[in-house]
Amino acid sequence: MKKLKIGDQVDAIFLGSTEKCNVIEITDKQLYKLQMTSGTILPGVTWYKLLDEKQKKTKPWYIVKYTGHTKVKVLEKDSIQKLDLENHIQKQKDFIHGKIKK
Numbered sequence: 448m449k450k451l452k453i454g455d456q457v458d459a460i461f462l463g464s465t466e467k468c469n470v471i472e473i474t475d476k477q478l479y480k481l482q483m484t485s486g487t488i489l490p491g492v493t494w495y496k497l498l499d500e501k502q503k504k505t506k507p508w509y510i511v512k513y514t515g516h517t518k519v520k521v522l523e524k525d526s527i528q529k530l531d532l533e534n535h536i537q538k539q540k541d542f543i544h545g546k547i548k549k
Contacts, residue, residue, distance in 0.1 A: 452516070
């Protein structure tokens with residue numbers, strides 16, 4: 448039983464069959480959101496060993512095995528151009544030195 452990170456690959460039981468899944472979100476200490484290779488997203492997934500006896504009989508999906516890790520691509524939502532950033536820094540410096548008035 449391992450604490451998972453985003454990008455980890457696991458084998459999970461989904462409705463009685465083993466599926467390969469990727470961790471896409473950590474929702475709680477031992478609760479994860481998984482995405483199957485088919486694209487289906489499984490919310491509220493945890494390790495089988497952490498389930499109590501009633502949940503072991505009724506839970507439709509749970510993690511059984513850690514299989515590896517893949518590098519996750521980070522998507523930049525607000526990309527700032529280097530030139531724009533340099534211009535804004537220069538304007539701040541000019542304002543601090545009193546060259547620009549409000």
